[in-house]
Amino acid sequence: MTQDIFEFFTYLCCGVVDLVLGIVLLGVRFGYSDDSDKDYFVVKKYVAFASFLEVLVFIAILALQIVGTNFLMVNHFLAPLVLFFQLFMCASAMLHFMRFPRITQRNQTLLLLPVLLIAFVHYAGFFVKNGLIIDVQEYTRYVHAGFSITLRYLLLLVITVDVCFLGTWLVQSFIRYNRMLRNYYSGNELIGNKKLISVRIAFFMYFLLGGINLLWPSELGSAIIMLVITVLFCFFVIDLINLQRLFSAVSPAFTYQQELIAQDIENEQKQEEINIVDNVKNNAKSSSFESIVTAWKENENKYFMRDGLTLGDTADQMGLNPRHLSDFLNSVYGMNFNLWINSLRIEEIRKMLDAGNKSSLSELAHLSGFTDASALSKAFKKIVGVSPTQYKAALALDSQSSGAES
Numbered sequence: 001m002t003q004d005i006f007e008f009f010t011y012l013c014c015g016v017v018d019l020v021l022g023i024v025l026l027g028v029r030f031g032y033s034d035d036s037d038k039d040y041f042v043v044k045k046y047v048a049f050a051s052f053l054e055v056l057v058f059i060a061i062l063a064l065q066i067v068g069t070n071f072l073m074v075n076h077f078l079a080p081l082v083l084f085f086q087l088f089m090c091a092s093a094m095l096h097f098m099r100f101p102r103i104t105q106r107n108q109t110l111l112l113l114p115v116l117l118i119a120f121v122h123y124a125g126f127f128v129k130n131g132l133i134i135d136v137q138e139y140t141r142y143v144h145a146g147f148s149i150t151l152r153y154l155l156l157l158v159i160t161v162d163v164c165f166l167g168t169w170l171v172q173s174f175i176r177y178n179r180m181l182r183n184y185y186s187g188n189e190l191i192g193n194k195k196l197i198s199v200r201i202a203f204f205m206y207f208l209l210g211g212i213n214l215l216w217p218s219e220l221g222s223a224i225i226m227l228v229i230t231v232l233f234c235f236f237v238i239d240l241i242n243l244q245r246l247f248s249a250v251s252p253a254f255t256y257q258q259e260l261i262a263q264d265i266e267n268e269q270k271q272e273e274i275n276i277v278d279n280v281k282n283n284a285k286s287s288s289f290e291s292i293v294t295a296w297k298e299n300e301n302k303y304f305m306r307d308g309l310t311l312g313d314t315a316d317q318m319g320l321n322p323r324h325l326s327d328f329l330n331s332v333y334g335m336n337f338n339l340w341i342n343s344l345r346i347e348e349i350r351k352m353l354d355a356g357n358k359s360s361l362s363e364l365a366h367l368s369g370f371t372d373a374s375a376l377s378k379a380f381k382k383i384v385g386v387s388p389t390q391y392k393a394a395l396a397l398d399s400q401s402s403g404a405e406s
Helices: 002-027 035-066 075-097 105-130 136-143 146-182 194-215 219-242 244-249 251-269 276-285 287-298 311-318 322-333 337-354 361-368 373-384 388-405
Strands: none
Touching: 002 035, 002 219, 035 075, 035 219, 035 244, 075 105, 075 146, 075 194, 075 219, 105 136, 105 146, 146 337, 194 219, 219 244, 287 311, 287 322, 311 322, 311 337, 322 337, 337 361, 337 373, 337 388, 361 373, 361 388, 373 388
């Protein structure tokens, strides 16, 4: 009896929480009225629909508990179906956040259609056989019959294929997202955002626990897992809401990419497509292109030491096309924009340290455009091979050796 009460109130509380989260996601605007806010609403909409779907599941479970039916008996086909739709909607939200180009309406339809077709055949078969009156006992017998079991295995096969596609797209989107930001921004604060990392972890754990609940179902175990899943979903939603600022902040990098794509299409239509890499290499050989980049590096204002520097800002300062500059850095120096700027900053810091500068790492980070000492140390070790502290210690040791010899 105590277990039944615990399960009932657990599902009730989880349902209420999911309902509130869904309403908040759809009904509340969190500042920012620019175009990126409209795009971000699509992200929130997908997660809200996943939340409302969970509410419907909890309502069904509570209704079955009230009439004294074990919901696990009718969960044979419904559980993988619901879990897939939740995964699909949350994954779509993540892919939209990453501006992944393959998350088109056509591709989404191709993923959903086989699952919807199998679900239609399953439920249509039940209603054709038993009429429009829903009898839980009849459905329990139907869902464990041979035809329904065959459909379930077919459903699991299709879902597995779809999940492989979604998983591959998510990995590709994470890689593409980081690459595009590194090609446009000089700092790492937007690239390695901790909230974005926590969203990914919560997303993974959410569906890992859902899969465990699907494979090893039990009444009490399901209630506990659903409670944990709801808590994870809360963190997922809260972090996603807080990421709206990041979504707006990184928009220029993706707008820049869209402009490049549009430019390529226009060039193809005019049959004037140019091999940019070859063109850049030729320009690099000429004195004009390389001299512009060199002059910018050697400018007394040291533009590369400014924080928040972007590819667009740098190209404007040089009077160059951002795409040509990006391709120049990648093809001639073998670096993306982020790594190139950091290498210039580290080179400047090494000159300062070699000259006897005693500033702390935080002070050096502030002077050179890094967000903090941690970002400086990470970039320094990546480029130089040792940490700033080790580099300082080596300089001090060399100084002592020189003093002893003299």
